[in-house]
Amino acid sequence: DTAVSQTPKYLVTQMGNDKSIKCEQNLGHDTMYWYKQDSKKFLKIMFSYNNKELIINETVPNRFSPKSPDKAHLNLHINSLELGDSAVYFCASSQGLQSSGNTIYFGEGSWLTVV
C-alpha cells in the first residue's frame, strides 16, 4: 500500500486554466504538507496543515489554495495557471509538526507542465 499517494502524476494544461492535485495518506498522520520542486531541483515548502488547520503558509501566490477536508487528505487547487507554475509538486505527511523524532514521508510527486 502506498503511504502517501497523489494524483495525477502528470498534468499538462494551458495557461489560465484551473487545476487540482489530490493527496491522501494512510499513515494516520495528523500533519500534511505541499512542497514545490523547481527546474533546478530545489525543494521548498508551500503549505502545512495540522489536524485540518493551516499552520504554515509560505509566500505563495493566492492563486494556490490548499484544502484539507480531513486529516488524511490535503488537496492543492491552482487558479489561473501561469508558465512559472510548471514544477513538480510533492505532498508529504508526518506525525506532528514540531517533533524531533518524526520522519516525514513524501508522495511520488505530480509533474505539472503549463503550456
Place this chain on the structure above:
Amino acid sequence: KQEVTQIPAALSVPEGENLVLNCSFTDSAIYNLQWFRQDPGKGLTSLLLIQSSQREQTSGRLNASLDKSSGRSTLYIAASQPGDSATYLCAVREVTGKLIFGQGTTLQVKP
C-alpha cells in the same frame, strides 16, 4: 534565515568506493536532520533521521553524522554500488516545523 548547502553538487565514483556527502546549515536551532534519496522521476525516500540530541545514525551501508554546533552533517556510504546512483538530499527541520532542503548531491556509481 536557515540555509542548507550540500557539497559537492555532483559526484562520480567507481563501484566499491567509500564516499562522503556533506551538508551544512546556518542555524543550529533545529529539531532534526534528515537525509533523503531521490531517483529520477520519483519521489523522496527517507534514508536516515538524526534527532538534534543525537550524533549519528546507521542503516546498513549508510552512516549519517550530525554536529549541530558547527552546523554540519555527513552521509557516509560504504562500498558503493551502481544502485546507489541517485540524488541525495539533506534537510533540516526547523523549530517551526518547516523542512528546509539543500539542493542535493547527484551521485553516479560506475560499474
